[in-house]
Amino acid sequence: MxxxxxxxxxxxxxxxxxxxxxxxxxxxxxxxAWLDGxxxxxxxxxxxxxxxxxxxxxxSGGKLAPATIARKLASARALVRFxxxxxxxxxxxxxxxxxxxxxxxxxxxxxxxxxxxLDGEGPLALxxxxxxxxxxxxxxxxxxxxxxxxxDVDFEQEHxxxxxxxxxxxxxxxxxxxxxxxxxxxxxxxPLLARGAxxxxxxxxRGRRLDTSSLRRLVPHPHRLRHAFxxxxxxGGADLRTIQxxxxxxxxSTTQVYSHVDGRRLRRVYDRSHPRS
Numbered sequence: 213m214x215x216x217x218x219x220x221x222x223x224x225x226x227x228x229x230x231x232x233x234x235x236x237x238x239x240x241x242x243x244x245a246w247l248d249g250x251x252x253x254x255x256x257x258x259x260x261x262x263x264x265x266x267x268x269x270x271x272s273g274g275k276l277a278p279a280t281i282a283r284k285l286a287s288a289r290a291l292v293r294f295x296x297x298x299x300x301x302x303x304x305x306x307x308x309x310x311x312x313x314x315x316x317x318x319x320x321x322x323x324x325x326x327x328x329x330l331d332g333e334g335p336l337a338l339x340x341x342x343x344x345x346x347x348x349x350x351x352x353x354x355x356x357x358x359x360x361x362x363x364d365v366d367f368e369q370e371h372x373x374x375x376x377x378x379x380x381x382x383x384x385x386x387x388x389x390x391x392x393x394x395x396x397x398x399x400x401x402x403p404l405l406a407r408g409a410x411x412x413x414x415x416x417x418r419g420r421r422l423d424t425s426s427l428r429r430l431v432p433h434p435h436r437l438r439h440a441f442x443x444x445x446x447x448g449g450a451d452l453r454t455i456q457x458x459x460x461x462x463x464x465s466t467t468q469v470y471s472h473v474d475g476r477r478l479r480r481v482y483d484r485s486h487p488r489s
Contacts, residue, residue: 215244218252218295225294239287242267252295255288257302263288317439323348326431335401336417340430342390342397343414347427347434349390350374351441351459354424354434360413365394376460384458442470 219240223233246266247254255263267281276284289301318326327348330341347357350372364373370386386394394413407419414422427434442455456467 213251213295215247215250215252219244219291222291222294235283236287236290239284240291242284243288243291252292255292256300260285260288260302316433316436317443318436320440320444323437323440326437330430335404338393338397338401339405339414342393342401343422343427344431344434344437345387345390345393346372347431348437348441349387350384351438352384353377353438354427357427357434358412358414358422358424361411362413363411365413367391367395374460378462380460380462382457382460439470442467446470 223237223240228236243255243263246263264281264285267276267284293301327341327344330344331337332340343357346352346360347354352374353376356374356376359375360372364375365386366373367386370391372384372386374382374384376382402415405415405417405419410419410421412421416422416426431437438459442459445455445458446452452464452467452470455470456464459467461467
C-alpha cells in the first residue's frame with residue numbers, strides 16, 4: 213500500500229475529531245514530503261530518528277518550534293501505529309526538550325480588576341461576572357466552566373462538581389464570593405435567558421449552553437485565572453497534593469511547576485521549619 217493510501221485511511225478514521233484531523237493532515241503532509249515516495253514501511257526506529265533530525269534542522273532554521281516538532285513526531289507515531297501496528301512504533305522519545313514554561317499567574321489586584329471590569333447592568337453582565345468569579349474560585353478550565361449543569365453547584369454542601377479532562381470528575385469547594393454571584397445569577401438573570409429545558413448552568417442570549425469562545429471574549433486568557441487559583445492557594449499555605457486534587461491533575465509533576473513560581477514562600481517555610489535556618 214502506498215504512503216498516501218495509508219494516510220487517507222488514517223485521516224478518514226471516525227475516531228478522530230475534525231480539529232485533530234486538520235492538525236494530523238498538515239503533519240502527515242510533512243512526513244510524506246520527507247519520505248519522498250518511499251513507503252511508510254521504511255519508517256522504522258532508525259527512520260524515526262532521521263525524521264526527528266530533519267525536523268530539528270528545520271527548527272534551527274527558525275521554522276519549527278520544539279512544540280511543533282513534538283507534535284509532528286506524535287502524528288507520525290499515530291499514523292504508523294494505525295497503519296502498521298503499535299509494535300512498529302519506537303519506545304524512545306525523539307522529541308526535543310522543551311523549555312519549562314512557568315505559569316503566568318496574575319496577582320490578586322489584577323484578578324480583582326478583571327472581575328470588577330465585568331460589572332454592569334442586565335442579565336448578561338450578571339452572568340459574565342458569576343461565570344468568571346466561578347472560574348477563579350474553583351480553578352476551572354474553560355471547557356469545565358461552560359460544561360457545568362445546574363445540579364453541579366451545591367450551595368448547601370458548598371462545593372462544585374466538575375467534569376474534568378479524560379472523564380475524571382472532581383469536587384471543588386465553592387468560595388463564598390463566587391457562591392454569592394452564582395446565586396444572584398440564578399435568581400435574577402438565568403430565568404431571563406432560559407428557553408425551555410436546558411440543563412446548562414450558564415446560558416447564552418439564545419438560551420443555549422455557552423461555548424468556550426464566549427468565555428475568551430470576556431477574559432482573553434481565562435487559563436491565567438486557573439494559574440492564579442493555584443498560585444494564590446500555594447502562597448496561602450496549601451500543599452501541592454491538595455492543589456493537584458483541586459486542579460484535577462493526574463500527575464503531581466504537572467502541579468509541581470507552581471512550586472517554582474513562589475520561591476519566597478519556600479524560603480519562609482524553610483526559615484520556619486529548619487533548625488539551622
